Amino acid sequence: MASTTMTDEARYEELDRYIADLPDHKGSLIQVLHVAQDLFGYLPQDVQMHVARKLALPAAKVYGVVTFYSFFNTEPRGTYTVSVCLGTACFVRGSEEILKEFEKQLKVKSDQTTPDNLFTLTTIRCVGACGLAPVVMVNDRVYGRVTAKDVASIIDDCMAKGGSENG
């Protein structure tokens, strides 16, 4: 999650420091993008261009990698990323219903962000907590054995904390 207190300048500085400290640029693109996304929260075109220049790679290569991997986002995310697991274990225990309930209550479709920028709804394939299926992840927190009835309280949990992630 992006640090909310940093300016963009400070973020670029931090990113440059990371790149400068790399022993070798060879093969480091994905690791650099991880760091960049941690800093900025997502990977807008400017950041991609910056990374391309710093690593002396064609921008097309950077864009190609960013769009290949589902972990990288080119759009900003809400404060809370709600990820409904659609892995098989969760699927057979009814996670589609839970996704529908989130879509209904948050009034967005999967891979969309609410207008207040509080929630981004996504799906994931298995977090490996199949014992708790069906599973919903909100940022790093895992909710297990979720039913459609729990959806409202999960949303309320986040709302209570408001816009600040650590609140």
Added chain:
Amino acid sequence: MAKLKSMEELAKLRDDMKNRTEMRVTGTNPDRIVLSVGMATCGIAAGGRDTMKTLVEELEKHGINNVSVVATGCLGYCYAEPVVEVRFPDKGPILYGDVDVKRAREIVDQHLVKGILLDHAIIGKGAGRR
């Protein structure tokens, strides 16, 4: 921690660390010897915790493993607390009474190491009559 420089140093470290996890391996071994210490309210009041601590320390001193020292509830011999039950895997249990620190040492020294029963301390024979 200084870097390990040889296989011998690694083996020594393993032996030093052994007692950190030994109990977990022994705990699931069906052939282990179990020492149960009565630790209900009366057992604790009579000094059961010191008894237990002594047993653990003595076992370590003698380097005996494959023994589990467990706390157990009231064994019913309240007049003879602290009570310690020694159970070898294929034998009937031996119940010792009035096990203070000194007697706890004796149990390890005599019964566990040498295989000699402490007749005077067995409940129904010598113990619990003070």
Added chain:
Amino acid sequence: MNRYRMHLMVCGGTGCRSSQSVQIVENLNQELKKAGMDQEVQVVTTGCFGFCEKGPIVKIYPDNIFYVEVKPTDAAEIVAEHVVKGRTVQRLVYKDPAGGKQIPASTDMPFYGQQIRIALRNCGLIDPENIDEYISVDGYQALGKALSTMTQQQVVDTLKKSGLRGRGGAGFPTGLKWQAALKQKSDKKYIVCNADEGDPGAFMDRSVLEGDPHSVIEAMAIAGYATGADEGIVYVRAEYPLAVKRLKIAIAQAEEYGLLGKEILGSKFSFRIRLSLGAGAFVCGEETALLNSVEGSRGEPRMKPPFPAEKGLFGKPTIINNVETFANVCPILLNGPEWFASIGTEKSKGTKVFALSGKINNVGLAEVPMGITLREIVENIGGGVRDGRTFKAVQIGGPSGGCLPKSLLDIPIDYESLSAAGAMMGSGGMIVMDDTDCMVNIAKYYLDFTVDESCGKCTPCRVGNKRLFEILERITDGKGTMKDLDDLEVLGGTIRDASLCQLGQTAPNPVLSTLKHFRDEYIAHIVDKRCPSGVCQNLIHYVVVADKCIGCTVCARNCPVSCISGERKTAHVIDQERCTKCGVCFSKCPVDAIVKE
């Protein structure tokens, strides 16, 4: 050092952590302090016990008592009763669902009864963040043995003799892979650990990394010694933050102890390990795609040959083994290849960890000897199908695997038998399905997954799977024809034969296996326009059973499109033309008078 008289082991795996096991540890420590026993009794955060269904788990040594479904609020009672007074807290003891009998020792539970733990040997036994505990259970002894007493060829021969095969899916003999890399003359070689566990429903690699990271690190170093590599890379999913954290701790500790780095244990062998984080692409579980990803590129597979053992990472000879494979290496070196080969079947040696999930009573990780039957896993270890429903199929091997029906439950589990039955060992995910799961829909689910995850490099996979998916969609919509079944088979065969990598080659398996074993369900969808399991929206109808209806009007009042009519106290009727099949009436009816057909 202080010797503790009692150890309280609390599961710190991802599953139990999300049920507040961290809080349990904190509360236990507080209560012990309050009772003045924090010097006598130790609380240890350990790796996954495997019995995730009943988590969080607290195991107490030396008493060998196994508490299940523990809550943070139970800490006080555990300390006051069990720790202080030695009285087992009966209500937290596991109860056998069959007889309701309490089973306090894990060794007596049916879930653990048939397990042999090799790869998972230390999960639940040690604190994974403490290298001393790993060393105390013979950790790094295998590396020491290899460095001080064995030649490179002897290590490779030991692996060969053990019969260990890759646990990531295809089952290639590990010793042969190492031999191929050893043979190469090169200034640089790499050891890569594939920890990109992407199969939905598989979580054994995560558990090993979280519960026993040193066992993987040690085995990678042994592989490095055996083949002449000096650098190791763990390619791990970014979705596994806890595994990443524990790996980082473990690598740092091993470096501090000189078990990684220059001239390990006074030998001439140097080896270092770094992490490379994945970024959410299922195809990167395929070894050549993984190599591209480590090199910082799109995770598209390469043509084989050349195999990675000849030309791998950055064009250098590279060994790629999966986490579970590595986890088997140290015990083989310490106990000898004969010991390992004595477990399992003729062609599949040792054990395999299976991740049981889905509609089964005991969800969790079970490590069993090869050759055990599916039935033993599902019925004995898994405790049978949950909620009293009937077993329909077990899906093995994830998107590359297949669904096996009841009639095949007695086949022995090994690489060859599973492939012959149309499934695949894969990484060992086992998902049990019951009579409410539609097999056509399941096939569609997997194809949706593959279409989503296909890298797009080769046409059969990119386009072919999309077409397969569309045909399945047609069938589940009620618009399928019998010719579609032939098309599925022909197209599936083409994709299997013509795709570049394993992902594409195995992608049709879920379709082909369900077509083979559950053809009647496909036919019901096509001919009868009916989904026998009542799953496919377009094929189900909600109908009021007139005899049962009491005319309470609850359904009519709750119907969002007002398509239910009927007078008070008389049977109601659903207008099928206007019904949107939302299922509200079905769930609201107080007397179960509405049924799905």
